[in-house]
Amino acid sequence: MEKSLNNRAWLMVMPVFVLVLFSALLPMMTVVNYSVQDSMGQNNFFWNGDAWFRDLLNPATEIGARFQNALFKNLSFSLVALLIEVPLGIAIALCLPRSGWAVGPLLVVIALPMLIPWNVVGTIWQIFSRADIGLFGAALTGLGIPYNATQGAVSAWCTIVVIDVWHWTPLVILLTYAGLRAIPDAFYQAARIDAASRWATFVNIELPKLQKVLVIVVLLRFMQTFMIYTEPFVVTGGGPGSATTFLSIDLVKIALGQVDLGSAAAMSLVYNLITLTLCWIFFTIMMQLDRRRYA
Amino acid sequence: MARITLEGIAHTYDVRSANAALKRLDHVWEQGRAYALLGPSGCGKTTLLNIISGLITPSEGRVLFDGKDVTQLPTEQRNIAQVFQFPVIYDTMSVGENLAFPLKNRGMDRRAIKSRVAEIADLLGLTEELSRRARGLTAEAKQKVSLGRGLVRADVAAILLDEPLTVIDPSLKWELRSKLKAVHRALNLLMIYVTHDQVEALTFADEVVVMKDGSVLQVATPARLFEQPEHTFVGYFIGSPGMNLVAADVEGHVARVAGHAIELGAHYPKVPAGSAVLGFRPDYASVVPNGGVPVQIRRLEDLGRRRLARVALGPHEIFATVPHGVPIDGAEAGLTIRQDRLFVYVNDELVPGDRR
């Protein structure tokens, strides 16, 4: 079924366009405005512009090594987090009841981790993960696992993963659950009449119908994990060493800590470019999936 | 194949409200026949279908398949097939895989599945599409696949269809309708077809169950529904245009409408004033230049096969046929009605009258 070409649809999109334009473009324009008026900064920036980027992408330089390290941290973190959160979230969403009194309370409880301000999340886990005064830390060390969130690189990294899973799996669950409920009953009925097993129902009905929702979930979570800042900052401070120094943390360190605006600017530009590219790739995948629907 | 019996079935969705979705009914659906459940939106026909299929457990009564009580059994254990308004197919599979799915889940062996699928595909005209992805098909083909999944199971007791032509392109509806009829003839299955479209019901079914507001008004063959409607709603709903319904005072052999007397074909006891309605189809009411009950002509429509006249008898507007070759001019004419097709309804129900 083809979409109809209808340019009047722009009317329906207008409100969204105006709102986001107002939020996205105009502030950028004021920045440009200000930056043009800053004569000293401008000249220097353009003079050195190319050098910053070359340094950044060259792993031999200090800035380049740092950047690549942080990039690697981010990508591996995103991958691991996604691999845990998405299947776990889908599985839990499948376990939730379809109707009945329990649905409301369950949804509330599941949503709770997402409602806590991120710095408080970090704070909870800061205490929670300590072996001396926190349950999580104490339990792990009690089991004989050498765990120290602030001093062990592996521990720190794993802790961030655990925090992220705890914090954001509910997003996967809620979106998946809503997507599952949106599947008309008739499909489930047909599957029952066809004597399909639970697994066959999942593979042949639920998974295909969840395609769009799952793409949203994966992309959204990827974006969020890629930009993670508050939790690692609060719990580990980016350490020990650079074990949990994600890109955004490094960016802020360089920009504010070292007052190295040039590198920070370059880094942030490259950062934005990477995110934009990845966004574009996933977006194209989404469009392909969409086109296949109507093949 | 089964004979389905409904014993004392009634259903209410909301126990607190006084409105029953389905009022008490008893009915036997005979094996091998095609039935239509016909009625306007909200009349309870889908509720009734879902009670038969097992999607709903009725508030009262029992459902029996070949004498066995299945009221508490869920859908998948009743061995029925259901076709919904919207095509329900497995997007990720091909047509052939869709058709094979119910058999595969029941552990049939591969060669038997293949031959059965080929057989059903042939019956439905899907043979060429067997290897195509189900997702890319037209709505009509998808509905055929939905139907086919029900037919592949040789032991299916009944096929229940809930307004299956809803999403079909109007120009293709007749084709799928005839396909359904052909399938019925070939497989001799009990088929129950829900619709609000009288044309679909009357062309498809051996017997039509007309419903309104949760009650069954009449169960009869299409011919009988047309010729002798037992309820004013049946008369009005069926036929295009439907039956004329005119308030009258009925006594003995005569009905008085707007001061004019009309001879009835039977003798009726005195009916309380204001509750009697005369019903007669335009097909059996003729406009004549002279004689009959005097009426004013409002409009003449030439429909090719016949000419319809809209006439007024006092305050009542009546549709009647203008017989071939009868010239009508001017604003005045007469109306004659075939006496054996003139019915009296009291409180909407047919009163037989004494035809001695």
Next chain:
Amino acid sequence: MSADALPRAGLAVVRDRSRLFAARRASSFLPRLGLAVYLLALMLPIYWLVSMSLRSNEDIMSTLALWPHHPSLEKYVFILNDPTWVHAFLVSLTYVAINTVISVTAALPAAYAFNRYHFIGDKYLFFWLLSNLMAPAAVYAMPFFNLYYAIGLFDTVWAVALAHCLFNVPVAVWILEGFVAGVPREIDEMAAIDGYSFPRFFVRIFLPLIANGVGVTAFFCFMFSWVEQLLATTLTATDALPFAAVMTRSYSVAGMDWSLLAAAGVLTMIPGAVVIWFVRNHIAKGFALGRV
């Protein structure tokens, strides 16, 4: 097959199904167990938060206690009696509510248009919307500050509400579009044939069909706006001080006031919990596709 062999075959199938049915009953144990384990893991840190809010700072920092030995509500009392905190809560609730309403309302027609129609630049527009999600808020903080100061909305709830549209509107459009896609186009056509005008169709027929999406979108808009701190604090000063800014007061010269922060954290969960309670029926709504 003979006429009476068939019913027997039907009954045989029924018997097999009843065994399967019994097996299915038993297998709902595993999902329940999995859910219970997950919920336990989820609640532990939350329990820890509540526990921290009831303990004193010295107690938190010195001992591992599985439950608060000398529970005290003093932090809650403090917060609820402090006009700054209370005002901050109300301010936050206000801009979050405004933002949610704006975002969802604007996103609904846009999501419909993106899915049902093709128009010039539609793919680019959609992509541009998504790309705004990847913009770290830090990049926008200063520009927003300048902008809202210039137009006189600085330190009002409207500034934050509008600023949050940057990410909430794209999220809303994105999620809603996914749910719009799940409604067959035939429904639109049927409604047109039945004589519905577009607005009436959209409100009375279409919206109920995407209730799940609307419910979950409304909750997510609420949630993302509620927990956002950088923009909320940058764009406000005193009149529209959000609780996120007030929370930083838990860091004082004497060190971090853990239990105060924890109490604030517990209180901040409540509005969101209420919101999702209200939309629970939308999120969980199941439906049978049928003629309207």
